[in-house]
Amino acid sequence: MNETQVADRVNWVGYVDWSIRDFHGYETTRGSSYNAYLIQDEKNTLIDTVKGPYADDLLRNIQRHITLDKLDYIVCNHAEPDHSGALPVVMASCPQVELICDAKCKATLERYYDIRHWKIRVVKSGDSISIGAYSLQFLETPMAHWPESMATYLPECKLLFSMDAFGQHYATSGRFDDSVPLAVVLEEAKIYYANILMCYERPVNNALDAVKSLAPEILAPSHGIIWRTQVDKILSAYADWSVCKADRKVVILYDTMWQSTAKMAHTLYETVVDSGVQCKLISIRATHITDIVTECLDAAAIAVGSPTLNQTLMPQVAAALTYLMGLKPSGKSGFAFGSYGWGKGGPEAVNEYLEKMKFNILREPLKCQYAPDEQALAACREAGGLLVKAAELVG
Amino acid sequence: MKKYVCNVCGYVYDPSAGDPDNGIAPGTAFEDLPDDWTCPECGVGKDEFTAE
Numbered sequence: 001m002n003e004t005q006v007a008d009r010v011n012w013v014g015y016v017d018w019s020i021r022d023f024h025g026y027e028t029t030r031g032s033s034y035n036a037y038l039i040q041d042e043k044n045t046l047i048d049t050v051k052g053p054y055a056d057d058l059l060r061n062i063q064r065h066i067t068l069d070k071l072d073y074i075v076c077n078h079a080e081p082d083h084s085g086a087l088p089v090v091m092a093s094c095p096q097v098e099l100i101c102d103a104k105c106k107a108t109l110e111r112y113y114d115i116r117h118w119k120i121r122v123v124k125s126g127d128s129i130s131i132g133a134y135s136l137q138f139l140e141t142p143m144a145h146w147p148e149s150m151a152t153y154l155p156e157c158k159l160l161f162s163m164d165a166f167g168q169h170y171a172t173s174g175r176f177d178d179s180v181p182l183a184v185v186l187e188e189a190k191i192y193y194a195n196i197l198m199c200y201e202r203p204v205n206n207a208l209d210a211v212k213s214l215a216p217e218i219l220a221p222s223h224g225i226i227w228r229t230q231v232d233k234i235l236s237a238y239a240d241w242s243v244c245k246a247d248r249k250v251v252i253l254y255d256t257m258w259q260s261t262a263k264m265a266h267t268l269y270e271t272v273v274d275s276g277v278q279c280k281l282i283s284i285r286a287t288h289i290t291d292i293v294t295e296c297l298d299a300a301a302i303a304v305g306s307p308t309l310n311q312t313l314m315p316q317v318a319a320a321l322t323y324l325m326g327l328k329p330s331g332k333s334g335f336a337f338g339s340y341g342w343g344k345g346g347p348e349a350v351n352e353y354l355e356k357m358k359f360n361i362l363r364e365p366l367k368c369q370y371a372p373d374e375q376a377l378a379a380c381r382e383a384g385g386l387l388v389k390a391a392e393l394v395g
Numbered sequence: 396m397k398k399y400v401c402n403v404c405g406y407v408y409d410p411s412a413g414d415p416d417n418g419i420a421p422g423t424a425f426e427d428l429p430d431d432w433t434c435p436e437c438g439v440g441k442d443e444f445t446a447e
Contacts, residue, residue: 104403143404143436203404203436358416 003175004061006220006228007157009040009134013061015054018171023082026195027290030188031171034082035222037161038065039154042132043072046097047152047161048222052085059093068094073129075136076101077150077163079108083222088113100129102140104148139210141165143203145196151207153214160216165207166234168192168224178229185225189234192223193241194294199328204242211235244330246300248394250279250387253292254305255314260339260371261305261346264380267372268303268337271384277391285316289323296324301362301390302334303383304354308346313338317346321353333390334359335383337366362386399425399444404437408444 004012014035020028034050036058044066050058059068071094076084079101087109091097098119101109106122109115123129125140137153145164152161168188172180197204211219212235219227219234227234250272256262265281272279280295296302304321306313313321336350347365354361366383368376396410408414408428413421414435419428425444433440 143406147403147437200436202406 003173003179006037006175006218006226007154007159010154010157010159011038011040011065012036012175012220012226013038013046013058013065015050015057015061016171016173017051017054020169020171023169025289026169027288028169030169030184032169032223033171035167035220035224035226036061037220038062039131039134040065041134044070045073045075045131045136046071046090047075047220048077048083048163049074049086049090051082052089055086055089058086059090069096071097073097073131073136074099075152075161076105076109077152077161078146078222079105079112079148080146081112083163084109084112091118100136102138102148102150104142105150108146108148139207139214141203141207141210143200144207145200145203151211153216155214158215158217160211160214160219162211162219162221164196164222165204165211166219166227166238167221170224172225175226176229177225177227177234180225182230182233186233186237188224189237190241190297191290191294193238194297194327195290198241198244198293198297199326201242201244201328201330204238208235208238208242241297244297244332246331246391246394247298248277248391249299250277250391251282251295251299251302252279252305252387253282253284253302253317253320254338255284255307255317256305257307257309257314257339258371260368261307261337263372264337264339264366264368264376265303265305267377267380268384268387271381272387272391275385275388277388284314284320289320292320293324293327293329296329296332299332300394301387302329302332302359303337303387304334304350305337306346306350307338308340308344311343311345313346313349317350321350325353325357329357332357332359333362333387335362335364335366335386337380337383339368339370339372341370360390362390396424398447400447401434401437401439402443402445403439404434406434406436407447
């Protein structure tokens with residue numbers, strides 16, 4: 001098999017985006033790929049497309065296998081433009097094609113594109129279409145991660161086109177999990193999960209149950225590498241991530257103006273580390289929100305520090321907490337901390353975010369005026385003990 | 396009391412279970428949910444729900 005062959009008569013025909021570093025605000029330090037797959041059978045079928053600007057690359061890749069007039073079906077599993085953006089070009093280039101999608105996907109495509117001249121067949125979960133030797137089975141996975149999200153199963157190959165599930169923003173020349181370092185692909189899958197799927201616990205769990213019942217041997221996501229050797233590893237990782245399972249790990253996030261909140265953060269950090277618990281000390285202004293939320297995914301306890309600026313929290317802390325709040329990390333413990341000068345407000349504003357995220361709040365906001373003295377640092381050490389206790393509750 | 400299904404994502408509001416994560420006690424009828432209650436899965440309002 002070469003690097004584009006996923007199964008017998010199934011080939012990857014997508015686009016590897018080596019240069020993307022900002023994916024709607026998600027920092028993609030290793031680039032990405034938009035995976036499309038061509039199944040050659042009595043009815044030649046394309047599974048998804050690519051981002052709009054790369055439509056020509058997709059057409060060229062399809063034409064390495066068939067001429068465009070031989071394409072019969074396109075399955076659109078997800079209407080988001082990184083997978084559907086090339087549809088207008090592909091549909092215009094292949095006017096004979098019938099597009100297959102679920103009802104919500106059709107309604108969403110209609111909002112993005114002029115679909116009046118497209119032939120569209122609407123399918124739902126449980127539907128199956130024979131394309132010759134192979135058949136396509138459809139599995140709607142609503143809110144994992146858009147309402148119209150769907151996966152398509154090729155039972156004869158035990159191959160699941162899983163859409164965004166199990167994907168990673170990871171540009172590689174190899175297409176498979178056995179052609180890249182496992183630690184790197186798992187790290188990228190974790191970053192992807194934290195930033196895209198964390199807030200959809202219940203829908204992801206529903207989708208996972210459905211996937212497990214199919215017992216697929218190949219998971220072909222719409223970004224990054226294809227799982228064929230380590231399917232059990234990614235399924236087991238998803239089982240943990242999909243319940244925000246905590247490690248014995250503490251995360252300390254902070255911003256600082258004149259090093260007072262930084263000193264508090266460092267004192268908390270030293271207390272946690274001295275007790276033997278793993279701890280990440282993260283300067284919010286020095287760290288991209290993509291990495292901040294990834295570290296929070298498997299943290300048992302999270303302390304968030306902000307000085308008081310204009311009677312409220314620092315804007316960078318607000319940005320990070322707004323992003324984290326939307327991603328709904330579940331089951332986290334923690335507290336707010338930080339300094340103030342005359343008027344209070346920073347740590348209190350942080351505390352409000354933690355309350356909204358339904359944190360198990362371990363104590364009232366830990367504060368110091370202007371700069372921490374020995375008494376304030378002693379309070380930090382005591383508060384650090386609460387983080388340790390919360391982490392030690394994890395089995 | 397009837398169950399209601401979210402038209403957007405398929406979440407089912409079951410009155411017997413309520414939505415305790417969002418302060419809705421078990422036994423709360425869909426009609427009695429506050430006007431600003433939103434689907435816990437996808438965030439749309441009550442007007443996007445249909446009786447099962």
